Amino acid sequence: MSAGAAGVPSVFGAVHLGYLVIETRRFSDWRRFGTDAIGMHHDPLDRDRMRFRLDDQECRFLLQRGAAEDVVAVGWHVDDHAAFERIEARVRAAGVPLRAGTAEQAAARGVERLLRFPGPKGLVQEIHTTPIKAARPLRTQVSGFVTGASGMGHIALTSTRPARIRGYFGHVLDARLTDCIDETISGVKLKIRFLRVNERHHSIAVAATRGLPLDPVRTRVQHLNIQVAGLDDLAQSYQRVCELGFDMALSVGRHTNDRELSYYARTPSGFEWEVGWAPITIDESTWEPTTHQGISVWGHKPVGRTIIGTLQQFRNAALSPARWESTVPRLSGTGVSGG
Ligand SMILES: [Fe+2]
Structure with missing residues (x-):
């Protein structure tokens, strides 16, 4: 240790x-x-x-x-x-x-x-x-999923109290700030903070609106991510999601910070499911946190966003200041190391 x-x-x-x-x-x-x-x-x-x-x-x-x-x-x-x-x-x-x-x-x-x-x-x-290791052989439709020392992927939360969330994971798990992204979506300015607990670029991402305490997302987790081993795995699963009639949220693109190639499908529960390939891992001896402009180098375009979906998002956002966001203040007092 x-x-x-x-x-x-x-x-x-x-x-x-x-x-x-x-x-x-x-x-x-x-x-x-x-x-x-x-x-x-x-x-x-x-x-x-x-x-x-x-x-x-x-x-x-x-x-x-x-x-x-x-x-x-x-x-x-x-x-x-x-x-x-x-x-x-x-x-x-x-x-x-x-x-x-x-x-x-x-x-x-x-x-x-x-x-x-x-x-x-x-x-x-x-x-x-x-x-516990499973007794039965693994049956999947991909060449492999990347887990191991990096863990199985990440979760992304939206928050009106991002400092509390950073403080919580900094205090409880010694999470470090990897980097930040500033992004504007539908005229709303967002700051996204990426926290790591091991070599994976981030295991937790926290997105917050700047200036306005709004949270347009109904679910506790906006999206989760799992990593596939091969580029074909990414492309073929994208095709299966489309062919089977599940909603795509964001098309294939490459992220600015972890360089991961990914797409975002919508789960049957409504939150999003990101499948990614080839994100960078962090070398603790040289890494310095930076801020990137925009989430994507290219791609990640909204797919089939309907006017009803947009109106629903704004309705949720309008309600959010009245919604109480639960935090655990007794575990959120200290900052995240490294930034
Ligand atoms: Fe993600």
């Missing part, structure tokens, strides 16, 4: 995005989306739960029946018991309630040593030490 700021032992590099829990009622649509379009391995558990795999781990996505149509929990794989206990101690020291996962919860997620505690925007944060 390396030492962080002020000699405090850091968990940076020992934490990886491990799995996500999604609550939905649309099981048949999600099964088609996950397996036939995106190309993941599907495992039914029972009437109210199913899972997708990306690799040899039993669970990368747990879908459980419920009304949220959203990501409800974020699972972090922690490499060793010392780092795990360091995170646990931080949460306990702040007086934030922390619960051991039940045997049933741990089994559904395919992990050992599960702890759960509150996170920003009502996203339950979960840590575990040991992901």
Whole structure:
């Protein structure tokens, strides 16, 4: 374990995005989306739960029946018991309630040593030490998904309180600021901050409107990202998403900061699902945070955006100042190191 700021032992590099829990009622649509379009391995558990795999781990996505149509929990794989206990101690020291996962919860997620505690925007944060390897062979429609030391991809949140979210992940997981993007969408100025917890360019992105405390996105997670191993995997899954009639949100493009080639499909629950290829990884010895102008070098064009969708977005934005964005202030007090 390396030492962080002020000699405090850091968990940076020992934490990886491990799995996500999604609550939905649309099981048949999600099964088609996950397996036939995106190309993941599907495992039914029972009437109210199913899972997708990306690799040899039993669970990368747990879908459980419920009304949220959203990501409800974020699972972090922690490499060793010392780092795990360091995170646990931080949460306990702040007086934030922390619960051991039940045997049933741990089994559904395919992990050992599960702890759960509150996170920003009502996203339950979960840590575990040991992901269980699946006994059965992996059946996917891609040559591979990139996970390993980088973790399985990233989540992106919109927030009216971005400093709180940065502070939370800086304090709990020793997240570092990789870089920022300034972007203008429909006349609204956005600042997006990208946070890393290991070599992956970012495991968490936080988008905030500048000047106006607006959040036009209904869901806790605006999009999630998984990484495919090959360019053909990206192109073929794009084609399957289109041919099967799922909505595309943004066409193929290349991001300015992590240089990832990607597209954004719309999930049956409404939030977006980014499939990406070949993002850069971060060399800690040389990296300096910068600010990029615009999210894309090219592409990422909105597909089929209807006037109804645009009106709905503005309606959500108009309602958002009245919506209460939950934070965990006792864990959000300190800044993110590195920027
Ligand atoms: Fe992304």
